[in-house]
Structures are given as C-alpha cells and as structure tokens.
Amino acid sequence: MTPEEKMLERFTREKQSRAKGGAMFNLEEESDLTHYGQSLAGLDDFDEDGLGYSDDEDDNRGAIGGDIVSHSHFGGFDEATGPEETHEDGRPKTKAEIMKEVIAKSKFHKHERQKEKEEMDDITKELDDELEDIRGLLGFTDQAAEERRPKRAPLPSQKSAANRALDRIADEEKERQKQDRESGILDKDFDDSYDKHIRELAFDRRAKPQDRLKTEEEIAQEEVEKLEKAEKARKRRMEGLSDEVDPKEQGGFKKRRKAAPAADDLDDDFAPEDDQFGLGTGMDVGEEEFKGVKPGRMPSKKRRTVKVDVDSDSEEAEGDDEEDGEEESSEGEEDEDEDEEDDDEEDDSEDDFSDLDMTMERPTKKLSTAKDEDDEDDMNDMSAAKSKKSTQSGKKAKVTADAAAAAAELPFTFPCPTSLGHFMTIIDGIDMKDVPTVVHRIRALYHPKLSPQNKEKMQVFYPVLLDYIFQISVSEIKFPTAALNTLVRHIYAMTSQLGDHATSCILGFLEAFESELQMDLASGARSGFPKGDKLCFLRVLGQIYSTSDFQHQVITPAQFLMSQYLGQCQVGSVKDIASGLMLCNLFLDYQSLSKRVVPEAINFLSSSLVYLAPKGTFSEDVNELPGSFPIQEVNIAALQMTTKGLKSVEVERLSIDMFKLKDTALEKNTYRVAAMSAAADILLKYAILYASTTAFSEMFQGPLGLLEKLSAVADFSPSLKSQLLKTQDRIQKLQGFSTDSRTPLQLQAHKPVPIASYVPKFEEGYSLDKHYDPDVERSQAHKLQVQYKKEKKGAIRELRKDAQFVAREKLRVQREKDSEYNAKIKGIMSGLEADQGEKNAEARMKKAKKMKGKRN
C-alpha cells in the first residue's frame, strides 16, 4: 500500500465510524464484520477457504485421505511440506516409509468399513427377525401367521403408526436387497418368502389414515357441542318445529307465500282443511246431550302387549353380529399386549354399554375402599374401565358400603322377568335397596347387543319394571326414594334403548289411567284424583322425556290427562288436595323450560286456597270471590281449617306418604296448613314462571285477591302468615312489573295484502293462425281434428288423381284402337277405290274406244 492509499483507507474508516451514529450508543467498540468468529477484513477474497465441494466428500468413500493425497500424490513428496513428515527423532521419513504408512492406513480404513458393514448386516438381520413380529400388527395375510395367531384387526392408533413403519421398512428392505444381491449372500428360501411379502405389500391395500385419538379437551369440546346440539333441537321442538329439518330448507316457500301473497294470487288455492289445528274429531253428535263421560269403557290393554317387529329385529341382529365379531377379535388379542389394548377396550365397552352406566351412581356418596372397588368390577366386568372415567369426572360415585356388601351375596344371574309376578318371585327375599342392582344385572345379562332375542326380552321386561315401580311406590310404608332414584335411571336408559316400543307401553299405561278416570268420574264414587303410584309414574315420564316440546307423543297426552285430573276431579279430602298440588308441581316441573300456560293448575291452586281457608274468610257467594277460577261444590267440612288451636300449627312439608293414609286421618289442621302453605308456594313458583306473559295480571288477579284476604286472617301461625305475606308481596311486585311493561296488542301488523290482479294475459305477436287455447286437452283434440281433416282431404285428392289417371289410360287405349281400325279401314277403302278406279278407267277406255270407234 502506498501512503496515499493508506491515508484514503484511514479516511474512509473514520467516516464510516462517524456515520454509524456516534460512539455514544455504540456498545461494541469493534465493528468489524465477522464470519464464524473470524474477521472478514482479514480474508482475501480469492482464498478458497470453506468453499470446498461438499458433495465430494460423499464420493470419496474408500479413497485415501485428502492430506495423504496432497502430500504423497502427484506433485507431492515435497521435502519441505510440513513438520509432521518427520520421524520422532526429527529426521525426515523415507519414501518407503511413507508408502508403508499409506498402505497401512488404507488397510485400516478398509477394515473399518468392513466392520461397519458387518454391523449393519447384523442390525438388518435383527430387523428382519423383528419384522415377523410387527407383521402381525400390519395385518398381512400370512396364512401361517394367521393360524398361529387369533385374528385381530389393527387398532386405529396402531394403524397409522404401522403405516409409517411399513414405508420405512419397505425402503430399508429394498436397500438391503440390493446389497445382498451384490454381496451374493442371497438366501433362496428367504428371498422367496421375502419377495412374496414385498409383492403382498405392494398389492395390499394401504391402511387409510385414521383420525387420531382425541385429546381430552377435544372430547370435552365434543361433549359440549353435542349438548348444544341437543339443546338446539329441544328448542326447536319447543317452538313446535320439526327438530331435524331447518325451516329454510323445508317448506320455506310455502311459509313465505303465506306471509306475503303474490300479486297474482287469486286465493283460489284455498282448500278447506279438515283438521287444521289438530283438534281431532271431537265427540259424536249423539253424545252431546249427556256428555262428559263414557262409562263402561274398559281400559284397553292392547298397547301393553308386546309387539315385536321382526324386520327391524333381524336387521338389528345382523348389526349386532358384526359388532360382536369385532369385539371378539379384539378380546382375543387382549392377552398379548395388555397395556396397549386397554384404552381401546375401554372405549369399546364404554360405547356399547354406556346405557348401563348408571349402576350405583350416587352423587351424594363416595366410597372407595379396595373391596368395594373389586365388587363393583366383578359385578359389571364389561364396564370395568368405568372407574377411570369416574375418577376423571369426579362425579361418579360408588356403591354404599352396605349395598356393596349385600350385592356380594346376590346371585349374578337372573332369568329375564316376563311378568310382574315373575319379577316379584325373582326379587323375593332381596332387600329393596338391592333391587336396582338386580335390575342392573338383568339388563346387563340380557343386553340387546348380546343376542337378538334379548331385545324382545327387554321389551317384555320394560312394562314389568314400570309395573314394579307402581307397586313399590304404594306398597312400601315409606316412599322408596332411593330405590326409585336408581330405577328411574334404568327406565331412562331402557326407554332410549327400546324407542318406539317404550312409547307404546307408556301410552298404554296412560290410556288405562284415562279410562279409569272416566269410570271414576262416571260413577262419582271416588274423586278420581291420582294416588302415589300414578303421580310417581307421571314424575318418571317428566324425567325421561323431553317435556318442553310443543307437541310430544307421550308428554302431550300425559298433560291432557293431568289437566283433566285437575280440572274435572271432585275435591273431597285433603288427600285430593295434596294430589292436586302434586300434579300442579309436576306441571311446574314439566313446563319449567317452555313456560306454557296451564290454566287448570292456577285454578286448582286458587280454589284449594278457598277450600282450605277457615270459615268466614271468604263469602259464601261464589260470585263474590276474586278472579274467574271455577268453584266446585265440595264437602267443605273435611277441608276447611278449624280455628281451634290453629295458631299453634306450624307449617310442615307435605309428605308423599300421606296418600297411603285414610281420608279421615288427614282431617287435621296440620295437613291443611301444610297444604295451604304448599299451595301458596307453588302459586308463587307459577307466578315467577309466567312473569313474562302479557296477561299475568289477569291471570293472578284471583289468587292475589285470595292471598290478600288470607294474610289478613289472624288465626294463622306466624310461619304460615309470613309465607302468605311473602307470596302475596312477590306476586304483587311481579304484577306491577307486568302491567308496567305491557302495551296494547298489535297482532295485525301485516303487510297490506295486494289486491288480486285480474288483468287479462296479453300475447306478444299474436297471430290468428295460432291457437292459444289454454286447455291442453281441448287444443290437442282440436289439433287432431285438423289433422284428420287434412288427411281426409289428401286421401280424397289421391283417389281423384288415381281415377283421372285410370280414365286417361282407358281413353288412350281406346284411341289407339280407334286409330288402328281407321287405318285398316282406310287401307281397305283405298284398295277398293283403286280397284274401282281401274274399273272405271277401263270402262272409260272402252267408252273412248267406242267413241273412237263411232267416230271412226
């Protein structure tokens, strides 16, 4: 570098450092560019350092190391190359020595490589051996292997893993084959079988990619979605729409049309609908005069007989068989790889028997001693894996200690009951609290998935179980809440399992109730109010079916029945009132989501307040009472509270067991107070339920008036009084809100209906020749007529032409004949004329001769 250049360099350096924005923020003094920690400044641009051909290295396997080449090959052997080419003692190596070294090194390398290869072979061999093991998993159709092992399909999780392994193995196999062929160690037998495998692999249908197993979050998410979907379907049903089809897709056009008729709508598409509102036909006209009751109609038990649908059953059976097969195969595999299988097995059983999964579920109780655990598992080994789920959710609970102990003594198999009597003999001697266990075992034993006949058995068992529920709800001294709580879950599961059959069964029960009620009403001997069993049954219905539906196959008739109980039964005792109150509460339960109006319930609650009130609270004249609920003529003495000692009677809760008591036993103020308090309580609940309805104030006007009077009664105990006051206060407030928020109805805010158009239809480019008959039939007939006419004309013309032709031909032939004849005649005549002429000429000549002769 010249001094000038040096100066220039310095200058530029300084400039650069200044341009960088001052040293104040420059933490690093040095700003040299580096690469791999080396300053780039010191590098010569044309040094080929680090630019070696990297791919060369792949190819130089088996070759001599680079340093050796550079030193010893062509142009090598330079004496002064490096210090390493010297002996320890410092003298330089001889060429022979160097060559020896080279040879030794290359030999060493070769040896190394061989060793590596051997190792590789070993590994490959090992892998080959292992392939046999894996192959089972891959589902090859190796006969020998098949025979050796029970059949088993790969599990979904394994399939995808196996697929990947398969690809890898196939590649490796190919590689190895090549090497083997080269090395000549090809084993003939092995090769054959191996080739076979390869071919099989090639032709085998590749396992399809499967959905991966879901994570817990996803499962939870799915659960949420399922619930949301179910809720959505429920809402749709509540609005009276079909739960599956979207309104936009189905009947959308019709709907729209109804809302806004088109301009050319002549309203001529109106057809009288027979039963627009689903009211049915009503009564026969003849019945009108003595309506109300049809005595003597026996309850039809038809529905309760078991109907077995053969077709669907056989289908079901097929499906079951398939599934069974799958189950079996998976079970056979179980013993081998226990660990892996476990999860899947769990899932399977979970799916199939999830409906049995309510065994001893008791949210209030949790016990987990080892013994119990065992019992539980033994009892239903099919759903052994449930314990996992239950611990997960934390809600699943175990059998109570005593129940489990008892269950241990219970037999594990039972015959499937065919009648209530049969069932009673089965559970004879078994404690009530173990009956659910028995039911569970029966259901597990005769699960429809296990055998096609089981479905029929279950169909028989279902009404039996219902009958049993009836029986225990009245026969036991204490209402068996615990047993029923478990049984209702079985009923729920069986209902969803049996579907339509269950519906028929339950409708049969309802029909029997109804006819019984009809007879009670007709005879007048009993009040007709349902007792504990029917109430219990109705409660079960509310639990197992979706009660919020606008129209439901079971719930709608059940509600009609309940309304009839409330509306038509004659109140005769406190028991009747309690029964009615329970019905009201059931209705409240049924309608808790859909909030539909049940006038009968409000009527009943109001009138029972009147009946129960102590004498003198309300006037005798029914028209003086507030509201518009109906008042029956009742035996008021049994119902009315007596003022004596009333003050000391505190509010108690009504018991479901009171239906078993005698009417006279209930004629106590305790029960009356309890009933009145319950009525007020339920009334308040109804008020809260209906708070948003527009006619709230009209609806609760009556009850409110009653409560006002009742809370003014001095004889009540403080607890009853405070409750009445509270109820009154709440309803009053709700009424206030309701009247404040409501506005006059505007139900007819429709779009104006366009006036039907009667403008005639004009035809563009009308032509006289065309026919515009809108009546297709007539126009076609006309067309046919025209065609016929045309054809006829044509035919006539043709015939005429033919006739003319024939005539012409005839004439021609005639003429020919004529001319021929004429020619002939002419010839003859000319012959004759010539003869005559000759004759004449002769005669003339004779004459002339004569004349000549004469003259001469």
Place this chain on the structure above:
Amino acid sequence: MAVPKRNRLEAKVDPSAKNIKDAVEQIRLLERQVAESKTHLNNIVTLIQFCEDDSSKVIHAAMHALFRVFSPMLSKGELQKPKKAAAEDKKATVTLWLRDNYVKYLNRMCAILDLPEAGLQVPALKILLDIVKLESAHLSTLSGSHHFANDIYLNVVDALLNCNNMSAPLLEEFTQKYFGFYDDLRFYFLKNAAQIIDAALGSKPRKDNKAPQSKKQKTTGQAPPAKLALILENAFAIMETLKSMPTEVKELDEFWTGNPDPNNEKKEYTGESFGFSEDEDDTVEDLTKDTSASHVKKHPLLTLFNHRRVFSDCWTALLQLPFTTVIYKKTLLIVHKRIIPHLPQPTVLMDFLTDSYNAGGAISLLALKGLFVLITEHNLDYPDFFQKLYMLFDRNLMHVKYRARFFSQVDIFLSSPLLPAQLVAAFIKRMSRLGLSSPPASIVIIIPLIYNLLKRHPTCMQLIHGKADSEKNDSYDALQDDPMKSNALQSSLWELQTLQNHVAPNVATLAKIFNEQFTKPSYNLEDFLDHTYATMFQNEITKKRKGEAAIAVDAPKGLFVAAVEMTAEEVGEQDAVVPGWESWSF
C-alpha cells in the same frame, strides 16, 4: 152358593205347598176346569188368591190363567152389569159375583205393577192393556161407535205414575210399544196423567166442567211431597220418551182399540159401563167443542188439536210439580225440541222459561234455548236480554257440561252485525278473560267465536291491534254487569296472547289465528263444540307417530334427588329438599 165350593177347593189346594211346580200345575188344572164348564167358576177365587202368592212364577201363571178365563167372558159381555140387579135372578147373581172378582183381579194387576219384579210388571201391563182393548172393543160394538175403556186405563195410568219400582223394562215396554206407538193410548194417558197430577197437587181442576176424577183421587189437599216426587219422576220418565207426537192429522193412524170411524159421528154411549166410573167421555166431548164446532164433527181422537191440548195440559200439570234439579235440567234440554212445537199455545211456557232463565247457573244456560225459540218464533219480547246473557258468563260457565249448547246459541245471538261494538267488545273481553281459567275444550270454542265476532265487527279489531301509545292499563271493568258500561273496547286481548302459549298444542295453534290475516270469512262453530278432555286425549294418543319420542336431553339423576349433598347421617333421614319440590318431603 160359592162358599161351600170354595171351601172344598181350598181343602184340595194345599196352601202350604212349597212346591211351585205343583202350584203351577194346579193353576193349569183350575183354569182348564173353568174353561170346561161353568160349574168350576169358583176356581177364579183360588186363582186370584194365587195372584197374591210369594213366588213370582205362581203369580205369573195365575194372572195369565185368569186373563184367559176372563177374556172370553169379556168379549161375550158376560161381565156386564145386569140392567136390573135382581137378587133373585140367579144369572144376575153369578154375573155380579164374577164382576166383583174381575174388579178384584184388575186391582190386583195394578198392584202387581208396583212389585219390584220386572218379570211380572211387564206381563201385567200387557194383560191390563189387553183387557182395555177387549173392553173397548166390546163397548164399541155395544154402542155402535168407538169407545175407549178409560176407566180401566185411568187405573193403569195411576198405577204407573205411583209406581214405586219403575223398572227399566216396564218403562221401555210401556213407552216404546204402547205409549209412543198408539195414538189413543197416548191421548188418554196424557189426559189421565194431567188429572192425576192435578189431583195430587190438590189444585182445582182447570176446566170448569165436572171434573172427571175417579173417586180415589177426589182428595182436595195436596199429596205428601214424597208422593209428588214419585209422580214427577214417573211421569217425567214417561213423558221424556215421547218423541212421536203427531204433527199432522194423517199421522193419527195407529189405534190400540180400533180406528174410530171418522165419518161416523159419535153417538153418546148410553149403555151402562161397568168398572169404577160411570162417565168417562165427557171431557173428550168438551175439548172438541171450541174447535170443531164449525165443521163436521170428528171423533176427538182424530183431531190433532185435542192431542195437543192434552199434551199441553199434561205438561202444564207436570211443570207445577216440585222439580228436582236433574229433572229440571232434563226438561229444559228437551223443551225446545219436544215440547214447544206441540203446544197449541207455546206462550204458556213463558213464565216457566223466564223464571228458569233468571234462576242462574246451569238452569239459565239451558233455559236459553227454549227462550230463544219463544223470542224468535213466538214474538216474546225480553227486556235486557243481552245484559242477562252477559251475566251468564260467570266463573263456572266454561266448566259446565252444557257450554257447547250455550255457545252455539251465543253465536246466533251475537250474529247480528247491527249490535253495538261496545257490547260485542264486552262479550269478547269477557270470554277471553274466562278463557284464562278454562279447560282446553272451552278455549277451543271461544277462539273461533271471538274470531267470528271480530270479523263481523271490524271496530272491535282494535282489541287485538290497538295503537301503541294508548293507555297501558286495562280499561275493562270485569265487575260491571252492564256490557255497555264495561269499557271493553278500549282494552286489549292480552289473554289471547297468553293463550297462544297454552300447554295444549292444538289450543296454542288455534290461538295463533289472531296473528294471521283475517282472510277466512268465518269459522263454523259446530266444528269446535264437541271436544272434551277425553276426546283430546284420545286424539293425541291415536295420532300417527312420526319418529321416536324425544328423550330428555339430560339423563335423570333420579326421581326425587336432593340438591344438597347429604352426609352419611342424613341419608337415613331422607329429609333433604328436592329443588322445585320445596313443599314436599320424600
């Protein structure tokens, strides 16, 4: 002369013979003996005694035997009272004796009608009516003109009306085969029944002429209430079945006792009749006086007016009896169809119906129909009719059995488009208010009715489509009795909107018609009247099922599960509160 014979016979007959078969045999024997010769006439006494037997079989056999004994005598006139009751005349003595027994027999037969055994009542009735026929025939031939043996028939009617054991077969037998079928039997029954009831009531007979009362019924005082109730019940049971009242003269063609010749003018029967009463045809004569004076006098049985007249008399008498509620209701149910059309002067029922209408409750509802007929067809003017109708819409209206009948009439009453809107609005509002506490079957009636009214009175449309800024408070006064003052027109039908959310799906659907355009001219109310809980339930249950019933979204936790977790000690008590069921313990 008869005494020794009878003793002998009595000796022969073992009165203590328990064997009924023997008795029956014996009766046959006795009967045969009587038929063989007149020497055995005394057997009749034994036979009459058999009629008092305990065994119904014996009675049955005896009364038939006696009928067979008496019937030939009747037709031969052997039982006729001799003209001169000469004691020395042996034949007359026998006839008198026979006649006494015959009367005894008839009395016994009437008594048998009162027995609790229907198997005896029916044949007894048959025999009695056959005797009436025989006697009438005999009397007719005797007098040369038609004659009805009403004296016997009166006793039959009396027995029937006072029957303590009116059995269904007896009632059916009488009403179907005789009373409802034969014009003369019906005519005389009505006539006799009116007499008997009047007598029982102790009221003075309506007609000025001599009362054709039997000696028995000549009591002036009122009979005890129990008897009146009995008569009422029996008379009503029989009258209720009467559907075959003739409406034209030519319908009078079925006669039990032979057709009285219409051309032959009736001659006064001069011959002595026997039996209980001597004069039985005077009333019949009297009835014809006012009508058939101008034209040719017909036999009274052939004049429609006479039939109507006795019908009217009978009902008027019947209505004076102290009515029970059941019979009251039943009467009102048939009054428009079976009574009013057959009365010569329907206005006689005016007071009865007006009183019924004012009675309130179900009686009022039922009286409405009859009153309606009187108003529309017989020019009855009823003041404040609509106000009274409005007041009938009380708290129990929607729940009574007769609501369908009532509403079909309300539909007619309110059908005039000229009614003031204020009035119609009051009715609409009242109905919808009641609808809030009605069974579904009633709601189903009022909704189309309200629709029809709204359609007919467009002014009332503001009830379902008011101005948004109008007053929020309900101006309707539910306690006001006068519909014109109830201020209903300024109100709004929130009740109907609430009913659109009724628990019964069909009711809810029906209530939604008020949201739609009022394109339908009117609903035919008849289609909506005949529903009950039972029919609606049946309809639901027999409905074609689409798909499976929807199962509850959440599996039930149990039948009654407490919300709070119970500790081990509490489990035994089972006293936890079930949510939603706070007033119950399980």
